[in-house]
Amino acid sequence: MPEKKRVLPKPGSPELSVLATESHRVLYKFLYERRNDPPTMREIRAHVADVLGEALSQTDRRVRDLRDHFEVLAVRSGAEHRYRLEGWSKVKKAGSRKALSRRVRAEVLSPKRCAQCGRTPLDHGVVLDVDHKVPREWGGNDELDNLQPLCVECNSGKKDFYATYDAYAAEIRAASAHVEPHGRIGELLKAFRGDWAPSSLIGVVASMQQYQEDWQRRLRELRLLGWKISSKKERDPITGRINTWYRAEAWTPWPSGTIRAEVDRLAPYTKRGRS
Numbered sequence: 001m002p003e004k005k006r007v008l009p010k011p012g013s014p015e016l017s018v019l020a021t022e023s024h025r026v027l028y029k030f031l032y033e034r035r036n037d038p039p040t041m042r043e044i045r046a047h048v049a050d051v052l053g054e055a056l057s058q059t060d061r062r063v064r065d066l067r068d069h070f071e072v073l074a075v076r077s078g079a080e081h082r083y084r085l086e087g088w089s090k091v092k093k094a095g096s097r098k099a100l101s102r103r104v105r106a107e108v109l110s111p112k113r114c115a116q117c118g119r120t121p122l123d124h125g126v127v128l129d130v131d132h133k134v135p136r137e138w139g140g141n142d143e144l145d146n147l148q149p150l151c152v153e154c155n156s157g158k159k160d161f162y163a164t165y166d167a168y169a170a171e172i173r174a175a176s177a178h179v180e181p182h183g184r185i186g187e188l189l190k191a192f193r194g195d196w197a198p199s200s201l202i203g204v205v206a207s208m209q210q211y212q213e214d215w216q217r218r219l220r221e222l223r224l225l226g227w228k229i230s231s232k233k234e235r236d237p238i239t240g241r242i243n244t245w246y247r248a249e250a251w252t253p254w255p256s257g258t259i260r261a262e263v264d265r266l267a268p269y270t271k272r273g274r275s
């Protein structure tokens, strides 16, 4: 029996939230539309520059990024290569990442104090390690914003708590890849399927691609779109402090344009912070 092939998503499909940015989706759309007449890198660059006005040097890297999720074959054609979108990638990305550099580790551990319980190796004999706030398996990256020093005890407590959500890892990964903060927050709440999500986690996922100073406002704005979101105060197992938890009880499909534009349309007179 031949293996069943996963169909390539159409441009604009929600499955493409696995791609990190809008420019990746522009690239995907171009390759998708040119599947039967694969473009050269020159054509790809011209197209991307045309649509996004983006620096050419980044285009090669974006094509490589696409390969985290999709198979893109480089087929020789004369002196050039043509890039053909073949299907979903068969290679699992997780585990293939490089270890953190010594310099990054040293920088993260430099406070010499557990970011959660505050204990130190010197005063309390704890051992500190580098923790990914959003785990790698959930799409967390190796940027400093996503790293913190945790003592072994706090780290294992956090891992146990997160392990209870491992069944939703793919959805949480897709949530953190959403291009808009509203989308990252909303998709995370959806991934929790009516379970309570602690604000420590929502805040981190909201800031995945771009720091969100006021993600709580973005969360409230979802209500303008017809979402029903409830909250409660309870101890957060990640931070150990009393914190707000959120739960989505009902949601609406994302608008066809940007979420930001829709929120502005629904509340044109509300003073808002930038997202």
Ligand SMILES: [Zn+2]
Pocket (backbone or CB within 6 Å): 114, 115, 116, 117, 118, 119, 150, 151, 152, 153, 154, 155
């Ligand atoms: Zn600790």
